[in-house]
Amino acid sequence: MLILNTDPAYRHALDPADAATLGAEAAAAALEVVALRPEYRPTPLHALPGLARGLGVAAVHVKDEGHRLGLGSFKALGGAYAVIRIVQEEAGRALGRRVEAADLQSPDVRAVAAGLTFCCATDGNHGRSVAQGAQLVGANAVIFVHARVTEDRVAAIARFGAEMVRVDGTYDDSVEEAARVAGRRGWTLVSDTSWPGYERVPGLVMQGYTVLVHEALVALPEPPTHVFVQAGVGGIAAAAAAHMALVLGDRRPVFTVVEPERAACIFACARDGGMAKIAHGEPTVMAMLECYEPSLVAWRVLSRVADAFMTVTDDEAVAVMNRLARPAAGDPAIVAGESGGAGLAGLIAASGDPAARAAIGLDGRSRVLVVNTEGATDAGRYRELVGMDPAAVG
Template sequence: MHDATALLDTLATLPLAHCSGRPATGAYPDRLKPILSLAAHAEAMTEIADWPGYAPTPLIALPGLARAAGVGAIHYKQEAGRFGLGSFKALGGAYAVLRLLKKEIARRSGQQASSRDLLEGRFRDIVGNITVACATDGNHGRSVAWGAQMFGCQCVIYIHATVSEGRRAAIARYGAEVVRTAGNYDDAVRAADAAAKENGWFIVSDTSYPGYTDVPRDVMQGYSVMVEEALRQWPEAAPPTHVFVQGGVGGFAAAVCAQMWERLGDARGRLVLVEPDKAACLYASALAGAPTAVHGDLDTLMAGLACGEVSLIAWDVLEAGAADFLTVPDSSAVTCMRLLADAPYGDTPVVAGESAVAGLAGMLMAAARPDTAAALGLGPDSRVLFFGSEGATDPALYEQLVGRSAEAVERGAA
């Protein structure tokens, strides 16, 4: 166990950068509905709810931590158990694989297919000859590999130099061929794209770029299932005042933004994006007022957020809907992983991976700084929603950082 006061005091001293966005008011704009919408969400919800093992993940109240942070309520959507894959990404990559296969079946046979059709092996003569591929920091690739295995197509996943062996093995477990490349995540994206063009594969990427938007849109729409669950589970009389979300390429944050905005309008709460300071492409884009890449090795501990280039369609949503952009150091993630695991304020212990806690780190660091707290409107009446995007997706690294295994933490929660 770690000293709770020392952990919070440490967060108060770490460097925090803040940039204000320009969020629009009023109803969710019609111009954004071709990207993400409640109408498209309804299809995603229907399909995903029919997959084996579907169940809403829990929304965990953390009243003790809320008191310590000086806010009214904290609710943490725990995605560690999603379909046994360890992260929310199970919803996105696999759903995009399904959508792609359905389109190819319709194109090649003129017939319409559903999740149930593919799960039962119909159209295997078509599906078995299709190969999907992508680049990943770990979780997206695991979802694509799982979806390919579940629906019966082939799969090749590209990982970059710093992706851990544990995450590589977790992808390979679902039958995918895993190719490690030199360089960073964006280099792996380019390698996967080149191989797909050469071999006639289909790229299932969670980031969009010029000429490639349909599949990333499906990935993001899959994530909307998680957001809808959270809204249905929300226990407070009034909706969240703040939603702190992790950055990455922006697809996760855009799904949260769009679903809450179309559901709640101006009552959707203040959306705050949080990124590692070593891979802050959304923060750089907010400063520049346009999609802006950051370069270098992007070597952040928060591996799922090690992205240097913004997803263009995600940026369209976030530029309109995000209120604030924060960057936090890697050490803040370790501190927050320990805070959730130790539960020193009497809350339920929570297993959270490195990329799951960026939002929490941003909120706790902002709340400890009076000027930043005031700028973000954080105070004793704030009701804060977090999406705990992953559990211990690399169990060995988790134990190294927290000081005990995920299983030991879960036993403490039982």
């Protein structure tokens, strides 16, 4: 199902704080920090001409975050970046001088970091990023996971030295518990969602995500005319939509936000005309997108710069995983996790619906960008859904 943005704020200017966090200068600042890491490389941008012909569009490109910084997800850019920025600020205050990213391994800065504890709630990928960021700077990390997070994903976080805390209930329950414990213990909460009074740190997380959008725009032969990006609480979608609107101006693409139909909190905001918390229902296979309440900052951005909102089914998401693993017509094979191909599932669904095509102007001249937000971050689950070992794909 696809609906157009009818919010009163649609096409209005971004909040000045959001524009400063997600524009070209902010992306350059984030890239400067990320590029100091020796393992940094821009992630691949794959052209899928065979799929494009089948969908009746001019081009489809996939930004493949399955290769990001050894974590296999775009989240590697967000939580770790926020941790690094906060350590720079805390060390600067403690040492009475400006602390650059290049100073992070100095003994005096690491001594400050050693006294800090960062925590967050996660479905898996964000927690890995926060834990990795803490390990990089010599800080401590405590990661809260809810009942549905698999043991493979818990182990992937714990290998960075983080203390793991299991919380009964859903992702939203783990967010509340992480915030409560952080306040009581004096820890620094690094959440990828935001609420009234807690916006700056999630903004830093979103600023980290602008790196992948910048990389994509540099690598594309022409700016895209259409973009489909998935949303959980909305951070990556908001970062991508805002950055493109600010950088491309009148050439901005038609931007569609894609969510699981079983956890479509952003869609509910667009349908109902404001922030909406939806009821918990049957779990979705798109575990990294299973969120029932949007980020305040993300919706504030998307209400202005997203053009359409849509939902996809679990079957459509799994079909994309298999389609990318076994491509036709000479397209490259791509490993996409359960949530990674949701944006592409949205494109495929919209391209097969004449009313949706007309609503967003999708036609034979359209150049479409989607983001594979994660690779096989749970290899066992990938084998179950695709029937292949991720290492054998391609």
